[in-house]
Amino acid sequence: MPATILIGAQWGDEGKGRIADWLARDCDAMARYAGGDNAGHTVQIGAQKFQLHLVPSGVVHPGVTCILGSGMVINPIRLVRELDMLAAAGVDISPERIHLSTRAHVITPAHLELDGAEESARKGQAIGTTRRGIGPAYRDKAARTGLLTGEMADPDRFSTRVQAHIQRANPLLSDYYGQEPITTADLALEYGEAAQRLAPYLADIVTCVHDVLERGERLLCEGAQGTLLDLDHGHYPYVTSSSATAGGALTGLGFGPRHVDRVVGVAKAYCTRVGSGPFPTEQDNEIGLRLREVGGEYGTTTGRPRRCGWLDGVALRYAVRVNGLTELIITKLDVLSGFDVLHLATAYDLDGERVAQMPVSTAQIERAVPVYETLPGWQTDISDVRRLEDLPEPARHYIARIEALAGVPVRLISVGPEREQAVVC
Ligand code: GDP
Ligand code: IMO
Ligand code: MG
DSSP: OOEEEEEESSSSOSSHHHHHHHHGGGOSEEEEOSBOTTOOEEEEETTEEEEESSSOGGGGSTTOEEEEOTTBEEOHHHHHHHHHHHHHTTOOOOTTTEEEETTSEEOOHHHHHHHHHHHHHHGGGOOOOOSSSHHHHHHHHHHTOOOBGGGGGSHHHHHHHHHHHHHHHHHIIIIITOOOOOOOHHHHHHHHHHHHHHGGGEEOHHHHHHHHHHTTOOEEEEOOSOGGGOTTTSOTTSSOSSOOSHHHHHHHHTOOGGGEEEEEEEEESSEEEOSSSOOTTBOOSHHHHHHHHHHTOBOTTTOOBOEEEOEEHHHHHHHHHHHTOSEEEEEOGGGGTTOSEEEEEEEEEETTEEEOSOOSSHHHHHHOEEEEEEEEOOOSOOTTOOBGGGSOHHHHHHHHHHHHHHSSOEEEEEOSSBTTOEEEO
């Protein structure tokens, strides 16, 4: 059976973890392909709430094989911590079912410090990164000066390599950014210990992925971040440093497009963004505050309040194009209950002209003014609804408008954070 790619269709935090958990019931293996622990994916099963940063969300399904792909950047300390958290919650974390690519890149303490120092130096122009060392780690990867996860197979040598990496970065930190240099001995030791723990998980994940595909099993590629945070297709420089879009799944895992039969875009019923950068439909007012409070819009990774606004149809159409989405899944429709009217951006006004497609330049999107369609809201709580016909008519109409604007069908509507709170369309 072929592969499904699951993508965030907006600016991240669309509910990918919750949806990956839903789709996991029909898959045999799940792989993360890009990003690192800048991601925070929530899976809620009754009273149990998992916040996953590196391990695929399918890990809570006992039969699902989990792969951490070559396109990822891995902080070994954080991965060990996440595995410990899962084990304490009774999840099977054995290396027989969790495989870490030997070709992912390592986030070192130097990357963490540099991320913070660079953000501080940007002052008013800060990107608002998660300060998890993501950008500096991908920079080293591209410059061919990075450390591969495969090096953890020899923990002593790895420890020395981490120490050398820190020592190379120290002059930049102290002389250029005016920070204290990092003291290496304890950190290198800690990294060596983490390597010892992680070495049994190291695997050739190209073989893992192709074994899954050749056995006729279903692979789900769990995207992190979102389409508009993609390094190439988001609004640079207000992006992350990896390929968050569908193409990233192929390069990050090492398989070809002929294996993919579904590309599923996850979108919230409204929009959020955390960090700086353009956000045309942002509501920096009572509406935005209400969405934040009702939707619990605080970062899973950093706890930062998320910026909130109306659903952006231009952004959705862009996500359909850039990823080749075959379908959409809408989350958090329950959060919109109680609004008298809803606004949905169908186009932008750019310098006096109406544009229906996403402007390519960051300067243009910063000037774009959304053109809204106004739709009736609904007043009833929909979190217990499980059938499409039981949704209030205005809610069904809202979904129909999303389908018309995006040009692809909505296959699932999530009406709450818990596993069964969903409506199959
Ligand atoms: P991800 O990064 O895309 O996996 O999303 P996050 O986990 O960072 O953020 C999504 C948040 O919304 C989490 O707290 C989820 O538990 C929650 N959530 C997901 N789907 C729904 C939904 O349909 N309704 C509500 N109210 N909350 C949801
Ligand atoms: P999930 O997978 C939301 C944002 C940061 C910042 C920009 C660059 O949970 O949807 P980085 O640390 O990657 O260099 O930060 O990207 N960002 C996210 N926003 N959800 C995420 O992941 C994000 N990962 C990065 O806030 O604006
Ligand atoms: Mg998140």
